[in-house]
Amino acid sequence: MPRRKRVEALIVGAGVAGLSAALFLRDFGVEYLIVEEALQPGGQLHEIHAPIQNYLLGIGWESDRFAAAFLNDVRTAGISILVGSPITRIAVRTKTVMRGSERYQAKTLLIATGLRRRALGVPGERELESRGxxxxxxxxxxxxxxxxxxxxxxxxxxxxxxxxxxxxxxxxxxxxxxxxxxxxxxxxxxxxxxxxxxxxxxxxxxxxxxxxxxxxxxxxxxxxxxxxxxxxxxxxxRVGWEPRTELLRGKLRLDRGGYIQVGWGGVTSAAGVYAAGDVCSPRWPSIANAAGQGAAAGWEIARRLGKAG
The missing domain is CATH 3.50.50.60 (FAD/NAD(P)-binding domain)
Incomplete structure (x- = not known):
């Protein structure tokens, strides 16, 4: 039978933005759940291959060290994440996410799906991935x-x-x-x-x-x-990045590049639906920006639920 779960806040994406939001929701006593397609949390942290230069407490760190410390903090904070299963549908109006046969529904929804590398879309590209x-x-x-x-x-x-x-x-x-x-x-x-x-x-x-x-x-x-x-x-x-918003076209207001358009606190064109991180930041994709936007969205969600002033 399909598995169903209802929570107060549902976060799609376990990158820096989604995890930062979760910390604030936890502190405000909001019942939340994070769903992530990848096998491990961290999002774009695993795509950085140069020393960190623009984030305090991590300046000069190798990216692997930074990601390991970040994820250790996630575990220490007790943030629980469902990983490793493709998300097949996002229903904005009902704030429902389908993950295989599992259905998750919430009072509020945060989209923090981040970016993917833009592909060339030519023969041989996928077939020879990691083999040249x-x-x-x-x-x-x-x-x-x-x-x-x-x-x-x-x-x-x-x-x-x-x-x-x-x-x-x-x-x-x-x-x-x-x-x-x-x-x-x-x-x-x-x-x-x-x-x-x-x-x-x-x-x-x-x-x-x-x-x-x-x-x-x-x-x-x-x-x-x-x-x-x-x-x-x-x-x-190295032809750039594109936002992971293919499941949201026609459901939220996107810009010409497919990025989610947001206001203060990550509010989107749909009531009770928020976005944070690189998925809505075509100009400023960064760890610092994702962390800040995630925190702001977490605070705003808690306010909407009546748990923050």
Whole structure:
């Protein structure tokens, strides 16, 4: 039989925002529940592969150390989380979340689903994931030291990955779909001067080639039908992020990028439904912002339930 549970506050997502909200709800005596699709809590903390630079009490920490300390605090605080099962439906009007055969309903709902890496959507991308398809040169570059690689993207992350790969002796092809880069000017200037980095503008990846591992990347340039091939043993895909809001389209007010539009305290276009963290912060995705928004949303939910002043 389907399992049903009713609570005062239901939080979807166990990243920094959702967990911060849970702490406030706990302190105000609100009965809450967190549901998370991933196998472990922490959200974007597991996608950071450089030392923390902009969060107090963690400055200079390696990301793994920071995530471990954060999750230890979660356990110490006694925050209970249901993990590891895909969420199949979110009913905003009734504040109901379906998770397989399980149904959870609440008086208030907090969406803290965060972001996912934007995919290229080309053949070979999913099939060769972790077998040459990577999303972080900071983490994986040494495995391809001295070998040919491709980096895709036009932002700071992409150009920085190209520079990191060059530093370990890789021959880098940097593909960008536009003629103009959005990267930090100093990074871009270094990349242009680096003899190990070949920059190809107006390029669109067509296919990632390889049987068991990445062997090459096929791409097209604007105005040409000729398929070009860049030999590569790895491809670093750095084309940005997208909000996890596919289950909320047509149910909440979203901006053009799919981010949830919120007011103070995370209020959304639906009464009793809130959002916090990267899923509603296209301009300021960060640990600090997610923590602050989660705390504010937790406080606002407690107020709505009559448990905070």
């Amino acid at each position: 398809v990577s999303h972080s040169a900071n983490r994986d570059r040494t495995a391809y030291a001295g070998r040919p690689v491709v980096v895709v993207g036009g932002g700071t992350a992409a150009v920085e990955d190209a520079l990191l790969c060059s530093e370990v002796g890789s021959q880098v092809t940097l593909l960008h779909r536009s003629s103009r880069f959005r990267a930090r000017p100093d990074f871009l200037a270094r990349a242009k001067k680096d003899p190990s980095i070949r920059i190809v503008r107006n390029a669109r990846v067509r296919r990632i080639v390889g049987a068991d591992r990445v062997e090459a990347v096929e791409y097209l340039t604007r105005g040409s039908r000729t398929v070009r091939v860049a030999k590569a043993e790895a491809i670093f895909i």
